[in-house]
Amino acid sequence: MYTLENLPDKKKLRKVTLALIIEKDRILLAMKKRGFGAGLWNGYGGKQLPGESIMATAKRETEEEIGIKVKEIEKIGTISFFFDEMPQDKDWNQQVTLFRIKKWQGKPRESEEMKPKWFHINKIPFEKMWDDDKYWLPKILEGKKIDATFIFGKDQKVKEFQINLA
Numbered sequence: 649m650y651t652l653e654n655l656p657d658k659k660k661l662r663k664v665t666l667a668l669i670i671e672k673d674r675i676l677l678a679m680k681k682r683g684f685g686a687g688l689w690n691g692y693g694g695k696q697l698p699g700e701s702i703m704a705t706a707k708r709e710t711e712e713e714i715g716i717k718v719k720e721i722e723k724i725g726t727i728s729f730f731f732d733e734m735p736q737d738k739d740w741n742q743q744v745t746l747f748r749i750k751k752w753q754g755k756p757r758e759s760e761e762m763k764p765k766w767f768h769i770n771k772i773p774f775e776k777m778w779d780d781d782k783y784w785l786p787k788i789l790e791g792k793k794i795d796a797t798f799i800f801g802k803d804q805k806v807k808e809f810q811i812n813l814a
Contacts, residue, residue, distance in 0.1 A: 650732055792814075
């Protein structure tokens with residue numbers, strides 16, 4: 649059982665990305681259609697490939713998942729996730745580098761994996777997102793950068809968390 653005082657070395661976690669597009673009073677989320685997080689609204693991103701920078705991962709995954717070419721991107725945080733109830737050999741525990749896409753080329757489109765949709769920032773569907781999003785996403789929408797840790801218990805609900813402003 650994980651606690652904030654009893655966590656594995658974060659440097660050994662699987663490295664993944666999560667990118668967001670925020671424009672004035674709206675955010676572009678995408679419905680995950682398959683794989684990890686299927687059936688939930690989320691940003692776009694995925695696993696870092698060997699030899700690939702984490703920023704290159706964010707750009708590549710965004711293009712694959714919603715069809716846009718990233719022109720300007722900014723790192724806005726890091727979130728480490730730990731899952732008590734999941735098999736540890738399946739790479740559930742991970743360190744996510746958060747990015748905000750500031751400029752891009754093309755129109756977001758649906759792929760085999762994701763279906764993008766714009767939401768007003770006052771109508772974000774938190775009830776259809778990962779449980780942790782309601783804690784950290786409002787801080788990002790306020791323009792803050794974060795360094796956070798979340799521990800999930802049963803039913804993939806947040807058991808314990810810590811958010812530090814970066």
